[in-house]
Amino acid sequence: MKQAASSVIDIHSHFFPLITRAEAASLDPERAPWLQVGDNEHGMIMTGNKPFRPVYSALWDPARRIAEMDETGVDQQIMCATPVMFGYNYPISLALPWAQRMNDYAIELCAHDPQRLKTLAQVPLQNIEAACLEASRAKSIGHIGVQIGNHFGNKDMDDADMLTFLTHCANEGIPLLVHPWDMMGGDQRMKKWMLPWLVAMPAETQLGILSLILSGAFERLPRSLKICFAHGGGSFAFLLGRVDNAWRERDIIREDCPNLPSSYVDRFYVDSAVFDTRALELLVDVMGEERVMLGSDYPYPLGEQQVGKLIRESRFSSQAREGLLNGNARRFFGI
16 A cells, blocks of 8 residues: 655745835835736835845735645745845834735735745744734734844844844743844855855854854753754754864853753754755654754755655654644644
């Protein structure tokens, strides 16, 4: 008898609503993001009058999204904002209503098929009280979690304000996806060949994880916190041995981190967006098969084009594969 195919939940996909330039101008007429659509199929994310990224209709059209999910065998998809939408650099008087509108747009997109489309909210991290309130409001209207950037200006994940927000989410049962953005060095040494995305983005993700580990933040955060780092945790898994070695050999590394860094892998999750079977097998070996979830980065070109193929082609037991494709996501997001 042929075994039934596993259900598939993609926890990392992006959307961008049909924001007009006039609407974006309420945030910032010169730099705020909006969507220029030339036809029903193609568009361009703009920042003010500057092209930012060419896109196509799956980014804003839920019917097209569902059709492509059917083609690739994805049963449920969790959407989150394209990071250019975050609005972290604006006064809270502008950023809060912006985040609220984006979150309402996301719920409207999911209403096309609420069983198959789920969404994560964005929050204004420049004001932690407002961020906490919006995270709770978003949960009340149907968001199943929150996406945040891995830093706010020079504040990394271990900043006191960020820890206040993480604690709020832990206490309210709000899962978090941490997404790298505003990558280091992008304007100086990495101007071509998408090097910020290829070099700095994995480094940003590792920085977010290590800031929580080496600062001792995980010792202070509730164990109920559900936090997942996108893009396979960046360079974390491959360089964890280097970090453990540094902790053993240098007391400055142990100053705020009482336990071996690798002992904290049970405090967070990562997605599977690493694009190589050997890398995914290492990632699962380091993190544990229960702490990796399918994430594609759909519908962008740097995402997994045949969603779930990497997991299916890697050398995992049927139980592990089931967890990676759907079971871990069900537990993490309470689906």
